[in-house]
Structures are given as structure tokens and as C-alpha cells.
Amino acid sequence: MGACDYITKPSPSTFHLSVEEFERELTSKIIGLLSLEKDPIVKPVIKAPSLPLKKSPTSPEALVIGCSTGGPSALLKIFENLHSTKIPIFIVQHMPPIFTGLLAENIEKASGIKTIEVSKSEPINNNTIYLAAGGLHLEVSAEKSIRTLEVNTNPPENFCRPSVNPLFSSAVRVYKDRLLGFVLTGIGSDGLNGAKDIVEHGGEVIAQDQSSSIVWGMPKAVSESGYATKVMSLDEIMQYIHRITK
Numbered sequence: 001m002g003a004c005d006y007i008t009k010p011s012p013s014t015f016h017l018s019v020e021e022f023e024r025e026l027t028s029k030i031i032g033l034l035s036l037e038k039d040p041i042v043k044p045v046i047k048a049p050s051l052p053l054k055k056s057p058t059s060p061e062a063l064v065i066g067c068s069t070g071g072p073s074a075l076l077k078i079f080e081n082l083h084s085t086k087i088p089i090f091i092v093q094h095m096p097p098i099f100t101g102l103l104a105e106n107i108e109k110a111s112g113i114k115t116i117e118v119s120k121s122e123p124i125n126n127n128t129i130y131l132a133a134g135g136l137h138l139e140v141s142a143e144k145s146i147r148t149l150e151v152n153t154n155p156p157e158n159f160c161r162p163s164v165n166p167l168f169s170s171a172v173r174v175y176k177d178r179l180l181g182f183v184l185t186g187i188g189s190d191g192l193n194g195a196k197d198i199v200e201h202g203g204e205v206i207a208q209d210q211s212s213s214i215v216w217g218m219p220k221a222v223s224e225s226g227y228a229t230k231v232m233s234l235d236e237i238m239q240y241i242h243r244i245t246k
Helices: 019-034 071-079 099-111 164-178 192-200 218-224 234-244
Strands: 062-067 089-093 114-118 128-132 137-143 146-152 179-183 204-208 230-232
Touching: 062 071, 062 164, 062 192, 071 089, 071 099, 071 234, 089 137, 089 164, 099 114, 099 128, 128 137, 137 164, 164 179, 164 192, 179 192, 179 218, 179 234, 192 204, 192 218, 204 218, 204 234, 230 234
Parallel strands: 062 089, 062 179, 089 128, 114 128, 179 204, 204 230
Antiparallel strands: 137 146
16 A cells, blocks of 8 residues: 655665664664554544634744654645645654655655755745755745755754754744744654753644544644644644645
């Protein structure tokens, strides 16, 4: 039926995690996939706290999205037949090089919107989706009125490069309270610090709910820390993004 996820074969040149981290990642992904069963004993639904949804997200100037395990299929569902967006969309999906280029192509086919795998400095345009290239952190920058995307090879955060935190934290410095963030399915807590920065600067963060997540790790960390403005299912997130980007 197709691949649900991937894991990179460890090698000195392409894989920077320790043996213990490789074991943790592999084990977590297997457990997460097994937990897709609807049996409530296997996967209990936990009601996560969320903040009241304010009116400001109705006119954000940019969207930022962070995801890991289960993210590719979630992204393709969210962007299916989007066709256009009046604002730029920035994405960090935990993936090594090669895979992010293919994902960008698939997002463009599904959405009908130009999608760029960002591997070098790029000007920011509306009606464009930007995906961080594997192995590179992605950050938003502004010089006077000119906004650009920059990449770097700073140390991994939460064992990840690209990491969600640098994208979220840099974007909020540029867009301030006109930034809307989404934390989707994924292992670990990457994106938590970035979500905190967005909320503390007046922006909004929406976390994917447990029942629609492949692995409720990243969105759980955000929602249980109180930085989720709202917790939504993947279908609700899709509808919300389609509405807000118009």
C-alpha cells in the first residue's frame, strides 16, 4: 500500500545520530505505526489543553509548519487541490537530503502551487510553498523591507537538521503577531521552543490532535505545554489552511 515512513541506514557520512538514537528512532516509529489501530486501549485519546482561538489568525502574513514521522502523508493531504495561497508557506519536515526534493515535487503536484526545496538563499514570494532541504536549517530573514530565506549547517537541534525551532523562531522575528504555526505528527518535542516564541510574540500555534497523528509527540509537547492556541484533527487543519490562505 506504499511507505508510511522511512529511516536512514546509519553511516558516518549520512547519519549523525548515535546507535542509541538510531534505536530510539526506529523503535518509536514502529510503536507509532502499530498504534494506528482504533482500539482505545492501544491508543487512548487524551484531551489536550488549548488556548481560546483569537481572531488574529484570520489574516496571517505567513504560515510555518513543522512535522516529522507521518508528516509527508499529512502534508500531501493538507495541500491537496489548494491551487493558490495569498501568503507564503514554510515547512520543516524531518528528512535527509534526496527525500526532501522528492517531497517538494509531490507537494507541488498535489497542491498545484510552486514548491521549492530550499537549499540556498531564496527570495520570499506569495503563492509559494518552501520546504527545508534535508541537512540544512531553514530561517526567515529580513533586511529593511526585503524578506528572504536563508539556510545554514548549524548544529542539529533535538537531533534534527532541519529543525522546526530555527524556522519558527526566526519567522516570528520577521512576521511578529501575523504568524500562524502548525505542529503536526512527529516524534519528540522539536518545535516546542519555536511555538513558545510564536505565542509569546502574539502569534498563533495549532497542534494536530492525537487521534489523527501517526505519532503524537511533537504536537503533544506543544499542546501539553499550553502553547497550542487550538488542537485540531488533520481534516480540520486542512479545511482551516484552505480557508485562511485564500
